[in-house]
Amino acid sequence: MTAPGPLLQPPLTEETMKLNALAPSERALVPFVSVDNMMRLAHQVGIERMLSELADYIEADFRRWELFDKTPRIASHSVEGVIELMPTSDGEVYGFKYVNGHPKNTKNGLQTVTAFGLLADVATGYPVLLSEMTLLTALRTASTSAMVAKYLAPAGSDTMAMIGNGAQSEFQSLAMRAVCGINTVRLYDIDPRATEKVLRNLRPMGLNVVPCNSAEESMEGAQIITTCTADKQYATILTDNMVGAGVHINAIGGDCPGKTELAPAILHRSDIFVEYPEQTRIEGEIQQLAPDHPVTELWRVINGTAEGRRNQSQITLFDSVGFAIEDFSALRYVRDRIGGTSLYVDLDFLADPDDPRDLFGMLQRSKGREAKARSVQ
Amino acid sequence: MTAPGPLLQPPLTEETMKLNALAPSERALVPFVSVDNMMRLAHQVGIERMLSELADYIEADFRRWELFDKTPRIASHSVEGVIELMPTSDGEVYGFKYVNGHPKNTKNGLQTVTAFGLLADVATGYPVLLSEMTLLTALRTASTSAMVAKYLAPAGSDTMAMIGNGAQSEFQSLAMRAVCGINTVRLYDIDPRATEKVLRNLRPMGLNVVPCNSAEESMEGAQIITTCTADKQYATILTDNMVGAGVHINAIGGDCPGKTELAPAILHRSDIFVEYPEQTRIEGEIQQLAPDHPVTELWRVINGTAEGRRNQSQITLFDSVGFAIEDFSALRYVRDRIGGTSLYVDLDFLADPDDPRDLFGMLQRSKGREAKARSVQ
Numbered sequence: 085m086t087a088p089g090p091l092l093q094p095p096l097t098e099e100t101m102k103l104n105a106l107a108p109s110e111r112a113l114v115p116f117v118s119v120d121n122m123m124r125l126a127h128q129v130g131i132e133r134m135l136s137e138l139a140d141y142i143e144a145d146f147r148r149w150e151l152f153d154k155t156p157r158i159a160s161h162s163v164e165g166v167i168e169l170m171p172t173s174d175g176e177v178y179g180f181k182y183v184n185g186h187p188k189n190t191k192n193g194l195q196t197v198t199a200f201g202l203l204a205d206v207a208t209g210y211p212v213l214l215s216e217m218t219l220l221t222a223l224r225t226a227s228t229s230a231m232v233a234k235y236l237a238p239a240g241s242d243t244m245a246m247i248g249n250g251a252q253s254e255f256q257s258l259a260m261r262a263v264c265g266i267n268t269v270r271l272y273d274i275d276p277r278a279t280e281k282v283l284r285n286l287r288p289m290g291l292n293v294v295p296c297n298s299a300e301e302s303m304e305g306a307q308i309i310t311t312c313t314a315d316k317q318y319a320t321i322l323t324d325n326m327v328g329a330g331v332h333i334n335a336i337g338g339d340c341p342g343k344t345e346l347a348p349a350i351l352h353r354s355d356i357f358v359e360y361p362e363q364t365r366i367e368g369e370i371q372q373l374a375p376d377h378p379v380t381e382l383w384r385v386i387n388g389t390a391e392g393r394r395n396q397s398q399i400t401l402f403d404s405v406g407f408a409i410e411d412f413s414a415l416r417y418v419r420d421r422i423g424g425t426s427l428y429v430d431l432d433f434l435a436d437p438d439d440p441r442d443l444f445g446m447l448q449r450s451k452g453r454e455a456k457a458r459s460v461q
Numbered sequence: 462m463t464a465p466g467p468l469l470q471p472p473l474t475e476e477t478m479k480l481n482a483l484a485p486s487e488r489a490l491v492p493f494v495s496v497d498n499m500m501r502l503a504h505q506v507g508i509e510r511m512l513s514e515l516a517d518y519i520e521a522d523f524r525r526w527e528l529f530d531k532t533p534r535i536a537s538h539s540v541e542g543v544i545e546l547m548p549t550s551d552g553e554v555y556g557f558k559y560v561n562g563h564p565k566n567t568k569n570g571l572q573t574v575t576a577f578g579l580l581a582d583v584a585t586g587y588p589v590l591l592s593e594m595t596l597l598t599a600l601r602t603a604s605t606s607a608m609v610a611k612y613l614a615p616a617g618s619d620t621m622a623m624i625g626n627g628a629q630s631e632f633q634s635l636a637m638r639a640v641c642g643i644n645t646v647r648l649y650d651i652d653p654r655a656t657e658k659v660l661r662n663l664r665p666m667g668l669n670v671v672p673c674n675s676a677e678e679s680m681e682g683a684q685i686i687t688t689c690t691a692d693k694q695y696a697t698i699l700t701d702n703m704v705g706a707g708v709h710i711n712a713i714g715g716d717c718p719g720k721t722e723l724a725p726a727i728l729h730r731s732d733i734f735v736e737y738p739e740q741t742r743i744e745g746e747i748q749q750l751a752p753d754h755p756v757t758e759l760w761r762v763i764n765g766t767a768e769g770r771r772n773q774s775q776i777t778l779f780d781s782v783g784f785a786i787e788d789f790s791a792l793r794y795v796r797d798r799i800g801g802t803s804l805y806v807d808l809d810f811l812a813d814p815d816d817p818r819d820l821f822g823m824l825q826r827s828k829g830r831e832a833k834a835r836s837v838q
Binding site for chain 2: 111112116118119120122123124126127131153155158160162164165166167169171173175178180182184185186189190192193194195196198200202204206207208209210211216218219222249250251254255278281284285431432433434435436437438439440441442443444445446447448450451
């Protein structure tokens, strides 16, 4: 497969021209960003800068929230887990993410969540980007949390409690530093090896990381409390007496029916902010509350039509479940970022005969021809 | 990008071993079938044999119809067209197709319909196949028509009228020969250049192809009548007086709200067979009829619980709109067929750290490493 970027141009022989006539047109090629190239993108941009730039893209799309086609995700459930398609569109660009959730995968050394995504041109229906999203989802989730905390956390927040030290915790910590300026993360997990892993990963990055022996201890002096635990049925990670006034709770882990992290009493003391109420009432912490319990949509805070934090003693709660528009923003960012780089390869994705009615002729003319004649296999 | 099949095994140096430790695991790689490789598959198998084998796979899945998760497609409409996701699952394998429909695309030299599809393992949620489906959809549509005609067309059918000579017509003709044994195709299109194209493509294949000056003329002596015209609002390709007794109508073109080909009177004289009534009543010819007009589900004919053709004078009508299970069957066929061949490439599609909780560590360890160290970019 040829790398993108400037191509070597051999002199055009008659044979080359004949082969070029069979090569797919540019519209038939779709840029693909592999896991490896997503990691290269993160290193070239810098992880914290990328988290910060992603937060900007997500914020921009929250600001024009009303433009988007919004549908709850389309889920296919099985005994072992769920496979979901999350589509959205801003009228010019269409995007969707494929994502699975299989909590028992880790037992077999597999990821609980894998994902990929696609952008397409609404005017033609032609795909314009295919990208891995396992890593990108981890980045966008952290960027969304940090962007929201920028609006809701108490002014001058410098310390975050990070409860649950799994795959998301390093990204959360770095995004909160990049976007909100925190400098200290207090870590707690029921499994000390998970905390060890985060210490090992984050110490070299100049963040003040403090291992703690309990959730209570991790919350000492923290203005932001992030909960991100996994695979618990109606767990209570935070009880009412643990949470004082004047904090922002960033609740990541409660994200599907039957999976919550916070005691209901905390929810009743908090002002609750959500992405898309229709989805959060099914999947978020607020599934524990009455279906008409008041919540504020974040996009209204961001475009100035609803109030965010009103005072320093209020408890704000971001009941995060993840929404299709955040994935759309992340894919939009990747698309903008990879232009002119070698961070993608072109896939021969779309059949594109010269005469659109002559698909069969295209097939017949390809017979016997060497595959290498096409610029990309 | 390495081709699949037996890999060259260089001696393992210490450096190689270190790099291998960073290479994605096998589960992280997803086989991708490009347009070029789909064409090579068709030529290696033989187009008619492939159409026939696809018909067998589709028939097998119609026979176990009740097993499948069935949802109407999820559509995102715009002024210019529609983008749809078509998911289904048999409980072990999940599949979906992305497909667009943009009638005005041909004006700009683009395809009206492009498509790709994916299969995933239900037990883990991990994708196992990514494939082009623009070409594959053309093949599966023809194979479905032929498989259905095998059950419904009059015994001894040898002649088909092919009304509408666009991209689908050659595939329809060859599938009907391969599966039902027809030897003559009588062609009509309002645009004589379209008919010329089909003559040019099919004459070398030993099929008796007859250009006709009208739809009526094309139907002389035909036991199977295939209508496949495009881009007409409530057109009437067939009027009542044109259709005699003892034929099978294979109606492909009426496949979305507002797009039909047959006069309602024909529908009232026919026994109507459909894929999935919930979808066909919205998209098919029967959108012209009362919502409770009796139709027979094809899977019942195939598994023997409903009657197909009862006598030689009956008019049978397949009101074809295309359903997710046919795409699933086609992807299943491709997956079975490409094993052990060089007709795919492995994409580095899924982030797969050794420790599932240590996604960040995987990202950090990749820093500075050359992309070429991974087996696939």
